[in-house]
Amino acid sequence: MQRSSLLFPVLLFASFLHGQYADVRTGLLWETPTRHVMVMGDGGPLTIWVDGKQVAELGSSDGLVLKYEESGIRARSLLLDLTAKKTITFRSPVGKGFRLRNMAPKSAERSYPGSLELSRAGGNLRMVATVPLEEYVAGVVQAEAGKGHWMEYYKLQAVSCRTYALANKRRHAGEGFEVCDATHCQVFHGRNRQDSIRQAVALTRDLVVVDSDIRLIHATFHSNCGGETMNAEDVWSKSEPYLISTLDTFCLHEPHASWTKSVPRSQWLSYLRKEHGVNTEDTQVVASVTQYAPECRDLFLANISPQVSLTRLRRDLHLRSAYFSVHPEGDMVVLNGRGFGHGVGLCQEGAMHMARGGYSYTDILHHYFTNVHMVKLQNLDFFRDDGL
Numbered sequence: 610m611q612r613s614s615l616l617f618p619v620l621l622f623a624s625f626l627h628g629q630y631a632d633v634r635t636g637l638l639w640e641t642p643t644r645h646v647m648v649m650g651d652g653g654p655l656t657i658w659v660d661g662k663q664v665a666e667l668g669s670s671d672g673l674v675l676k677y678e679e680s681g682i683r684a685r686s687l688l689l690d691l692t693a694k695k696t697i698t699f700r701s702p703v704g705k706g707f708r709l710r711n712m713a714p715k716s717a718e719r720s721y722p723g724s725l726e727l728s729r730a731g732g733n734l735r736m737v738a739t740v741p742l743e744e745y746v747a748g749v750v751q752a753e754a755g756k757g758h759w760m761e762y763y764k765l766q767a768v769s770c771r772t773y774a775l776a777n778k779r780r781h782a783g784e785g786f787e788v789c790d791a792t793h794c795q796v797f798h799g800r801n802r803q804d805s806i807r808q809a810v811a812l813t814r815d816l817v818v819v820d821s822d823i824r825l826i827h828a829t830f831h832s833n834c835g836g837e838t839m840n841a842e843d844v845w846s847k848s849e850p851y852l853i854s855t856l857d858t859f860c861l862h863e864p865h866a867s868w869t870k871s872v873p874r875s876q877w878l879s880y881l882r883k884e885h886g887v888n889t890e891d892t893q894v895v896a897s898v899t900q901y902a903p904e905c906r907d908l909f910l911a912n913i914s915p916q917v918s919l920t921r922l923r924r925d926l927h928l929r930s931a932y933f934s935v936h937p938e939g940d941m942v943v944l945n946g947r948g949f950g951h952g953v954g955l956c957q958e959g960a961m962h963m964a965r966g967g968y969s970y971t972d973i974l975h976h977y978f979t980n981v982h983m984v985k986l987q988n989l990d991f992f993r994d995d996g997l
């Protein structure tokens with residue numbers, strides 16, 4: 610934080626760059642491709658643009674049904690009958706938005722801030738909403754974090770979601786938008802309705818998290834670290850200077866702090882033999898892999914050769930985490946595990962516990978991410994010359 614606060618006054622000059630960060634182009638209904646939707650105004654009328662030309666207005670109580678056709682997009686309401694060869698765009702007055710309903714499969718109507726553009730792609734309608742960044746962030750926090758959290762937790766979510774959106778602007782470049790509205794990127798189901806989230810977003814307005822080289826961080830998270838987070842390179846092959854293992858006592862009594870799983874001893878040994886080449890004829894080796902109690906997170910099971918990667922083991926056996934002990938019980942082995950998830954970056958249950966205990970969102974960020982700073986996004990380009 611020191612570096613950014615020292616430089617901050619100078620950087621106000623760079624705020625004219627804000628334009629390029631102002632909106633997020635979001636691909637809507639990305640997981641449920643459709644050829645048939647209904648569009649309505651939300652709080653005001655919409656102007657309709659067909660193939661780049663303004664042609665009509667959609668009254669706020671009127672619904673326009675749009676269908677994919679081989680020759681274009683057909684749009685009809687009680688009063689209108691339009692066909693677009695390429696695109697049909699709906700623009701809303703500033704601060705308003707539109708409502709969208711998927712007609713096939715039929716689903717609940719959603720309300721979005723910003724404007725909407727429809728075109729055809731891959732045999733379906735492609736719907737891209739251009740949403741003001743801060744409203745996008747609020748919508749994502751509502752969809753991802755849900756209700757009932759402390760203000761500092763919502764602020765933490767807001768800076769993480771904002772950082773993610775800006776770091777991933779090229780994720781769907783080939784599809785004509787920046788981020789999708791599903792878990793592939795960040796879940797976005799439209800306008801946020803919660804006051805506490807609106808407040809958290811406003812209080813962290815424009816703030817993003819960067820590493821010591823002023824690169825936007827990948828704010829990865831998991832449910833519960835079990836008491837110790839992991840280095841990025843120990844789970845994925847790439848290291849990041851801010852994703853460093855750290856001890857965490859905040860999550861130890863949270864809902865996903867521990868787990869237990871029993872595996873037949875024969876199955877455990879045959880898995881280790883077949884998949885990892887462990888010599889299960891050797892009684893000493895068998896003793897080590899059936900009676901194993903690490904004092905902190907290990908990368909490999911017991912002290913045996915060949916080494917057995919615990920992250921691989923977690924994946925193969927669908928374990929909640931790669932942090933566990935093993936002991937024999939009759940013809941079973943019992944795995945007593947800690948935490949839930951990959952263990953890299955932010956521990957969500959620990960973060961919620963910290964927020965509840967009065968820590969600020971910046972304390973929480975610095976606890977889980979090493980040497981990170983918070984900067985105003987308008988100032989990002991001033992710090993570096995490599996662009997996003």
Ligand SMILES: [Zn+2]
Binds near residue numbers: 794
């Ligand atoms: Zn995506």
Ligand SMILES: [Zn+2]
Binds near residue numbers: 833834858859860959
């Ligand atoms: Zn934790």
